[in-house]
Amino acid sequence: MSEHIKEQPAAENPEELLDLKLTKPKTWAAGIPAVTVAMVDILQESGFVRGMEGLFKMNKKDGFDCSGCAWPDPDDDRSPIAEYCENGAKALAEEATTKKLTAEFFAQNSVFDLAKLNDYEIGKKGRIAQPVYLPKGASHYQPISWDEAFKKIADKLNSLASPNEAAFYTSGRTSNEASFTYQLFIREYGTNNMPDCSNMCHESTSLGLAEAIGIGKGTVTLNDFYDTDVIIIMGQNPGTNHPRMLSALEKAKKHGSKIIAVNPLHEAGLMGFKNPQTVKGVLGITTQLADLYLQVKINGDMALLKAIEKLLYKAELESPGTVFDHEFIKNNTEGYVAFLNHLNEYDINHLANEAGVPLAQIEQAADILKDKTRIIICWAMGVTQHKNGVATVKEIVNLAMLKGTIGKPGAGLCPVRGHSNVQGNRTMMIFDKPKPKQLDKLKEVFGFEPPRQHGYDVVESIQAMHEGKLKVFFAMGGNFLSATPDTTYTADAMRKLEMSVHVSTKLNRSHLVHGDEALILPTLSRSDKDMVNGEAQFISCENSMGVVQMSKGMLEPISKDLLSENQIVCRLAKATLGKRSVIDWDKYAKSYDAVRDDIAKVIPGFDDYNQKVRVPAGFYLPNGPREGKFENIKFGNKVDFNIAGLPLHESKTGEFRMTTIRSHDQFNTTIYGLNDRYRGVHNERRVIFMNEKDIAKAGFKQGEHVDLYNNFGGVERVARLFVVVPYNVPEGNTATYYPEANVLIPIDSVAEGSNTPTSKLVFISIKKHGVK
Incomplete structure (x- = not known):
């Protein structure tokens, strides 16, 4: 046996840097470069x-x-x-x-x-x-x-x-x-010990939807995307994680749909699409996707949803019967009045601040939605991998119920799963x-x-x-x-x-x-x-x-x-x-x-x-809610409006919110290459994306080598030797690739109810490399 086998094999990627090169981030996805x-x-x-x-x-x-x-x-x-x-x-x-x-x-x-x-x-x-x-x-x-x-x-x-x-x-x-x-x-054999990848990704969706509408799956078909009024995309980056979705979004735009993107990072696949299978795309002509881009703070989605709901309620009071679908609410829901009373407890400016989105932009979103009846809401890990992931999924259902956008063509709930089966x-x-x-x-x-x-x-x-x-x-x-x-x-x-x-x-x-x-x-x-x-x-x-x-x-x-x-x-x-x-x-x-x-x-x-x-x-497969039929444990055939507070984010002075993301050159943990061309990162994965103002305030500069620390539960977790990269991300928020930053995600920081690791929000401190 080799002598060095006494030392344990490395559990993480080596702490070494390659030859990082940065280019300007893209504002569109796909095109001829994708084919090449x-x-x-x-x-x-x-x-x-x-x-x-x-x-x-x-x-x-x-x-x-x-x-x-x-x-x-x-x-x-x-x-x-x-x-x-x-x-x-x-x-x-x-x-x-x-x-x-x-x-x-x-x-x-x-x-x-x-x-x-x-x-x-x-x-x-x-x-x-x-x-x-x-x-x-x-x-x-x-x-x-x-x-x-x-x-x-x-x-x-x-x-x-x-x-x-x-x-x-x-x-x-x-x-x-x-x-x-x-x-x-x-x-x-005799056990139910069956952990699976759902536990780490859409378990919050499976639980939240099952408790709300009676099935832990989405309610739309692909054809619904071709005949809808509004598509909301939350906590999802289709250009990298589900690229074929871009074709559906392009078709939706062609048919007159509006798209609202909700994401902490400006992502190419939410902004524009060059379809390489069309003459237009081959010629380099871009289809604009997002009509409105709401750049939330990491885990600002719950506050954003409540702010939109509150503005829609205001519009409903000003013009009764024209904003909310009262027939759907009466026939299919419970707890409507209690939910409205809950919304009244919040100040709209406070909600906007918690979301990290200017109130004027949230008002734009509400204006887009208020007279629309066919709305599809999509989401992925940016929603589910938080402590309040289940509650946020249920809040998405709340918004859909107010508008009556479940169980009709061109409308519904669309959790986008990350793996093929x-x-x-x-x-x-x-x-x-x-x-x-x-x-x-x-x-x-x-x-x-x-x-x-x-x-x-x-x-x-x-x-x-x-x-x-x-x-x-x-x-x-x-x-x-x-x-x-x-x-x-x-x-x-x-x-x-x-x-x-x-x-x-x-x-x-x-x-x-x-x-x-x-x-x-x-x-x-x-x-x-x-x-x-x-x-x-x-x-x-x-x-x-x-x-x-x-x-x-x-x-x-x-x-x-x-x-x-x-x-x-x-x-x-x-x-x-x-x-x-x-x-x-x-x-x-x-x-x-x-x-x-x-x-x-x-x-x-x-x-x-x-x-x-x-x-x-x-x-x-059969899908009751797709047909307007609900089987809920609590209310039989009706959906309960869920009442949940805003998440509490207890950060210390000098700490940053960190989310883990994929590069464009990977699928889950499989790394296809070392380039993330949409974000302009080439030949390196050990990077931390930061707002330029945060970089200056912290005394760093572009290209600085830093170490990342998390101290959840009194345990010090360290990810060493990362490179600072300026990026369009909200102040106080950062992003890193997984699996390189998974060492920072605490085993006991999980979503309430679903037990999903909170990979999309970790509080970290950042220090110059090698400095304690």
Whole structure:
């Protein structure tokens, strides 16, 4: 064993800077540069023939679903040129790469040495080509057969004192079929410890909407965007995180819609769009998107919403019956008068100050909305990853109810999910808090008694690892360490495990910070052919708007030693449960149709699943609120106006609000490159965006090297060696990229109710690098 293995592998990106170059931030997104950059990635990673073969089938009705975001595909005709965006092409380049990691690679590269690389370098090594195993105390992963790998995991799981000593994570890439068999195995094994990526992103949405309107999903379809009056986009950056949304926004503008953008940073994808699939876009002509840009303070959204509501109420009093939808309010809501009384308690100037937006601009927003009846409100992590995330989601519902903009064409609620099947995972019962009737259905269909005790979510799992309550951690996709908060704390927790297992396509940092034993199980990607007994299989996914459609890979896998996620689950279940299982896992492994047949028996809305999913463009799942039907626990068929106060922001003198963001060259924790061209940052990620006035007041200058500190709960957390970059962000507010700044996000700073880490608001102090 190497001497240096006694030192723990790095849990974070190395504290070293590259060669930062700054250019002027863009005021528009996409255009020819997006096409050029995407093609360069494809050519470098997969080559022209393989890459173009994949691109022409991505998001097509007879092709495969992009492994990136969950923005829906058009129901009708899809682009014959490119039904994908720049980042979708980059996602394909990542999985269609011809680089592969064999036994020789792992023999030549120790875990310790690989951890010295940054996340970009680790991810660019290539696809994992065979299962590998890291024995206790070893320095290098070594090859292992599939049978041996399943036996090791099964033996460990069966040796635990309780099934609750294991946790099973799921990422949003996992298909409906694999998610269903995965939760079925986990529950037959005996636990509900099912942390998933929803816990870290839209859990506040799922809880807030479920409690308010009876379903934890949005209420709009893509076609609603083409026939609406106003679109409000809150805490979301579509140009980077959901680029195909820009086409829908462009179409909405063409049909006369107004767009109100709400974001602390001026983002190119909210200001303008050059559509590379149109002559206009190719010629460099920009479609203006935002008619009004409300630059809120970080977590100023609640105050802004209340200010808009208060102004609309004033307009309603001045012209009764013309601003609020009283028929909708009477027929579908409770608590209207109490809510208005609550609004009257606030001073409009105080609300504007808390929002950080000039009152005149908020009045503009109210003027746009007051005589409109078809309004779509979109939001993402900028709303949900706050202590008051659930309450803010409910406040969005309040505004929609005042205007009656739920359950009608061209109107509704649109949480924009960040990963392609993260919504489908939850539909397939990947959840640590299942409903009793869901468990009853499993018992009825399969004949075993599923566990009733709630399991651990993401934050609870990390804390349980730390406390020694979890011995085994199994991850179905994702990069758990880099995605989660409080990196040092999480790494310490993962090192206390007896075994960590990751089902992955590519190497990531979570493979390098591990339990006593560790395994990496390589799986097929979305674009890979999935052949079982000579027959091509397909999977299915659910997008942000509740459409379920098939996805069929068509590229030759990089290795013959890969298994699909569904086959991995089935073989692990068989190895672990043996004769005590009442489920025919061989049947599921041989035919995904068999899985879908049983999904249809368990999950509402999936009747005739195998028939409906084969229809081009798929099918919509039932959505009561979309049809104006509400099932609320408290009021039966009515929606309760939620009353919540403004969030309290307790900052100390000299502290700044910090939010974590993606660069344009990444998707979640996957780093495609080192450039964020929309914000004008090139060849560097360790940057902190600051208002120019704040930079001067603090005695810094552009390019200064600084360290970032958070002291939540009396624990000092430090992110060292960042570069100061001036940017159009409100005074007192800053922004950094994740995962580099995740070390600053406290494990115990979470959203009330949803337990989501507060990644979008951390209070920090900033000091010159190396100065205590």
